[in-house]
Amino acid sequence: MKSGIIKLLIFLVVLFPFAYFGFSIYQDVFTIDPSSPKGEYSIEVESGQSIADLAIQLQKDDVVRNSSYFETLARINEAKPLQVGTYRLNLPAKPSDIITQLNDETSRIEAQIAAIAKTPTVNVTLKEGWTLDEMFDELVDNEVATREELEKFAQNPDNFSRESFEFLPQPLDCEYGNLSNCAKYYPEGYLYPDTYSFLYHQHQLIYLPRCWQTSIPKSGKKLMLPLVQIFITKSF
Known part of the structure; x- marks a missing residue:
């Protein structure tokens, strides 16, 4: 009986860091940052900026919790290459929803660029x-x-x-x-x-x-x- 309790305690001690790490990832990737700005949020994307650069700025502005996790999620979801321009997001939002909004904004800017190219x-x-x-x-x-x-x-x-x-x-x-x-x-x-x-x-x-x-x-x-x-x- 005593041996079983010891084994259980050892198992829990070993399991706890993994459980904590998994929960932390879940929060960072799938939940809304409680300190996120509310309403329309604008960010300027400049020439040469990558999704990694954008993720760092989003973390600084409390839009996402973890820039590295957000960047990874964006790459997994095949986020569109960023275009130079102003991106507007509706916050608060989950990281996956933010990526969807970024893709929508990229499409909007691409359409504007195409329209300008056709303008006399x-x-x-x-x-x-x-x-x-x-x-x-x-x-x-x-x-x-x-x-x-x-x-x-x-x-x-x-x-x-x-x-x-x-x-x-x-x-x-x-x-x-x-x-x-x-x-x-x-x-x-x-x-x-x-x-x-x-x-x-x-x-x-x-x-x-x-x-x-x-x-x-x-x-x-x-x-x-x-x-x-x-x-x-x-x-x-």
């Missing part, structure tokens, strides 16, 4: 010495966007804040007119004359601050920047 483009030459108004005239004449859209964007000081672009002075210094009027002409000294290809006749603008920001060297010198990196048509 128009070449617009922005000449040296032109004011912002003259650049707007050229964009409007070529039906890239409406003047109302361009001016509405340019008159919003938030689009040219130092939080987004460290090389800009802060606060916005306006000695004439009101703040929105000043903001309209604020980017003139940072725009580069050249010929650019725009998506044709789409009439809705999106702002790409990261494109502008990453083109600035650490020297801090005032540089002229391509207008195409500030105003770009939305094709979907």
Whole structure:
């Protein structure tokens, strides 16, 4: 009797680590992280990022418990290769559901890329010495966007804040007119004359601050920047 109890205890001692490990894997792979964000969660995927890179960021943001397990699960489920763009997830969700959402988002971005590839483009030459108004005239004449859209964007000081672009002075210094009027002409000294290809006749603008920001060297010198990196048509 005593021998049987000892054997049972030894069995339980040996079994416990395996049971604990199995339960831990079950939680990490098949259950929702209780500290997960709730609602819509967005994450930017950049060129060259892999599912492993994404998994690490998801763990940092408490979307998943264990990045290694999530990466393995994604590979087992043959997750689609990531595309550059913004991925939006509805949380909280189980890891398997997150992978399904990632695949859906990849399909959405692929469809957008395909649509852009089929969209006609128009070449617009922005000449040296032109004011912002003259650049707007050229964009409007070529039906890239409406003047109302361009001016509405340019008159919003938030689009040219130092939080987004460290090389800009802060606060916005306006000695004439009101703040929105000043903001309209604020980017003139940072725009580069050249010929650019725009998506044709789409009439809705999106702002790409990261494109502008990453083109600035650490020297801090005032540089002229391509207008195409500030105003770009939305094709979907």
